Amino acid sequence: MPQSKTDLIFSNKQSQVKDFTFDAQVVEVFPDMISRSVPGYNTIIDTIGRLSQHYVTENSNVYDLGCSLGAATLAMRKAITANECQIIGVDNSPAMVERCRMHVNAFKGQTPVIINEADIMDVEIENASMVVLNFTMQFIEADKRTTLINKIYQGLNPGGILLLSEKLIHEDNVCNSLLIDLHHDFKRANGYSELEIAQKRTALENVMKPDSIQCHQNRLQQAGFTHNTVWFQCYNFFSLVAIK
Numbered sequence: 001m002p003q004s005k006t007d008l009i010f011s012n013k014q015s016q017v018k019d020f021t022f023d024a025q026v027v028e029v030f031p032d033m034i035s036r037s038v039p040g041y042n043t044i045i046d047t048i049g050r051l052s053q054h055y056v057t058e059n060s061n062v063y064d065l066g067c068s069l070g071a072a073t074l075a076m077r078k079a080i081t082a083n084e085c086q087i088i089g090v091d092n093s094p095a096m097v098e099r100c101r102m103h104v105n106a107f108k109g110q111t112p113v114i115i116n117e118a119d120i121m122d123v124e125i126e127n128a129s130m131v132v133l134n135f136t137m138q139f140i141e142a143d144k145r146t147t148l149i150n151k152i153y154q155g156l157n158p159g160g161i162l163l164l165s166e167k168l169i170h171e172d173n174v175c176n177s178l179l180i181d182l183h184h185d186f187k188r189a190n191g192y193s194e195l196e197i198a199q200k201r202t203a204l205e206n207v208m209k210p211d212s213i214q215c216h217q218n219r220l221q222q223a224g225f226t227h228n229t230v231w232f233q234c235y236n237f238f239s240l241v242a243i244k
């Protein structure tokens, strides 16, 4: 990923903090924002690449839903060894899609990549060996999440894998506060001020609604996934894999 500008979006006091959107201003600083805000982000991207090497099969589709600037797509394109497959990245932010296409075109790779500007709720999933939802489902309305996971299950081939990463809430209030405090410490250690932390929290309040790990696992089981395991957790962020 090319060098990114420093995220200063929430550094000045705003009289009214607006709901967070993935606009051109966010795109400009996104790599810096996500790596300073999400513990383990780079580990997760590396692991997505590793998993794609194992799970992506010949003549199949690979989906990166909510692909942002294409970090997961590029990690998979580097790692995939199977022939005749394609990666389909999807994002509904025009600014993200434009920059993502630039990133994808800046590197060469064996596996073809298509970046579609669309709502992931409208995308058909078919003949998939791997689907990535890396910190995207938390932005989908809660009542649509079951439909989305069911659609992914239906579109996966037997043996196919879903990688799902999300911010989480802990069902126990004391543990939940502890995890949030540790996340805020992490942000402070990465140079964010109290004002930046507080204003971003307000901006995300209406647009990002995390579920508990238990809620995610129940949804996956109800969709038909018989195997799933959390492979990563740091504070209130986790990543799991589910296999059909």
Ligand SMILES: Nc1ncnc2c1ncn2[C@@H]1O[C@H](C[S@+](CC[C@H]([NH3+])C(=O)[O-])CC(=O)[O-])[C@@H](O)[C@H]1O
Residues within 6 Å of the ligand: 022, 034, 065, 066, 067, 068, 069, 070, 071, 072, 090, 091, 092, 093, 096, 118, 119, 120, 121, 133, 134, 135, 136, 139, 140
């Ligand atoms: N309904 C939707 N349809 C399509 N895209 C959507 C939708 N809702 C949100 N998005 C898109 O989902 C992405 C979420 S960021 C994913 C990081 C990436 N996966 C990464 O591995 O770097 C996570 C974060 O910033 O916390 C944004 O680009 C939105 O435009």
Ligand SMILES: O=C(O)C(=O)Cc1ccccc1
Residues within 6 Å of the ligand: 033, 034, 037, 038, 167, 200, 204
């Ligand atoms: O910053 C946060 O608190 C997050 O939850 C992570 C994040 C990262 C990038 C955009 C939106 C949320």
